[in-house]
Amino acid sequence: MNAPADPHFAARIRASFGRQKAMALIGASLSSVAPGAVEITLPFRDDLTQQKGFVHGGIIGMIADTACGYAAYSLMPADSSLVTVEYKINILAPGTSSLTARGEVVKAGRTLTVARAEVYARDGRHVATMQQTLMMLAGTPDHPE
Amino acid sequence: MNAPADPHFAARIRASFGRQKAMALIGASLSSVAPGAVEITLPFRDDLTQQKGFVHGGIIGMIADTACGYAAYSLMPADSSLVTVEYKINILAPGTSSLTARGEVVKAGRTLTVARAEVYARDGRHVATMQQTLMMLAGTPDHPE
Amino acid sequence: MNAPADPHFAARIRASFGRQKAMALIGASLSSVAPGAVEITLPFRDDLTQQKGFVHGGIIGMIADTACGYAAYSLMPADSSLVTVEYKINILAPGTSSLTARGEVVKAGRTLTVARAEVYARDGRHVATMQQTLMMLAGTPDHPE
């Protein structure tokens, strides 16, 4: 059911991720790309923390947002791009170590896709859960215009 | 109705914000602190962008999350700290310039506070809107334990 | 800025609301219709309550959802209809009396509209706040096909 429209989806996503300077800034990397499921890994770094020394909730949101986005993008045509419409995240536990965000497509519609991400710590702790809506932009490039 | 429990709330928030290394990483600063309303400003920087050259949606979430959190924290007692329970953000327009996130308390409850943030671009464009839930932790320090 | 595309928007919304059998079931009525802002009133009834005797949170969601939807619909062309993409609601206080949900458009886009609703009790208490995303369906009828 989650068949990619573009057989080269993985290369397309790796190239797109490579253009995300914000991901480089926080040290996140793309650890897995499959049709409808993408994983992003974030090593713990002191400069990612909030006032209590935990990974900032907004940074947890950044990797979950990006994992959902690329999970959705993996099923879209090669000549499309996408925008995040909205997301909602529950922080379940403080981020005290390296984190992995796994995004998965819940429903891929013609215009809108709904995705979900689960963020886990290295020790298996469930750190956050996200529900997200994305919109496909047909025939628009996925790079600066 | 939004009377701060701690007369020194502004100094407490400025000190807490100063411990947020993630805010320093992205170059965000605290531009206004009032009872129940806090503003954070983020100059545009190339290394904050996603693949299309716009400010990453997760970074927009970071400043809105932080603005809501400190708006809530401004009304809490001096010996408390707080955690983000969850937030939901709609991205309304691409972030192509400096951004300001204004967080405001909607309802300050005994345990839970609901806050909202609006993010605007320098040219007045409405970039994002957030609704957030926070939980007060009575008698716990707002710094690394 | 919130100019209606259809001068007969108010009559169109009243007719659409009249087809909502679920609104009749719970006894809700359309108390105000303006461009980008719609109000729905719900008298308290014992058969709308949950196990503690308060108005069911889902019913609070129903009137807020409908108020947001018609606020968005008021700005859309006469030959369109719309679907709710998603909504997020915080319950701020128990519903123990008649309720009014006021929906307002935050951003009316070409395809997507973001709206918000505030639900108040008769005594002025703030009972709930909602943030919602809607999608316009151009050239589709707003009645059973």
Place this chain on the structure above:
Amino acid sequence: MNAPADPHFAARIRASFGRQKAMALIGASLSSVAPGAVEITLPFRDDLTQQKGFVHGGIIGMIADTACGYAAYSLMPADSSLVTVEYKINILAPGTSSLTARGEVVKAGRTLTVARAEVYARDGRHVATMQQTLMMLAGTPDHPE
């Protein structure tokens, strides 16, 4: 991991559901109760529909909200009650037939529980997905005071 604190959780939930007059109004019934997972079934009825003849999105929210709530409540002590803090729902497809909402606990914390619900139509179509936050009220009765 989801061991119920109260061995009589199922009877407690059935009694609480029986006090929900709003569930009787819409014709919903409790079709399954297990530790951390509760299912609610809603037969299609004409008086539950919106202007296009589909089950009202707010009514889909009602059964998903209730399924999440009782999934959370199944793991709580006998002398507690709970309140819905907030929920977020994506409508994935129109509700054109009987619906089943399955609520499951994602994380049961000391004060807050995060749950999720999936709503399916009789033909297997995925109709909605919800993410919810609930708060336990220790030592408070789950009935009108």
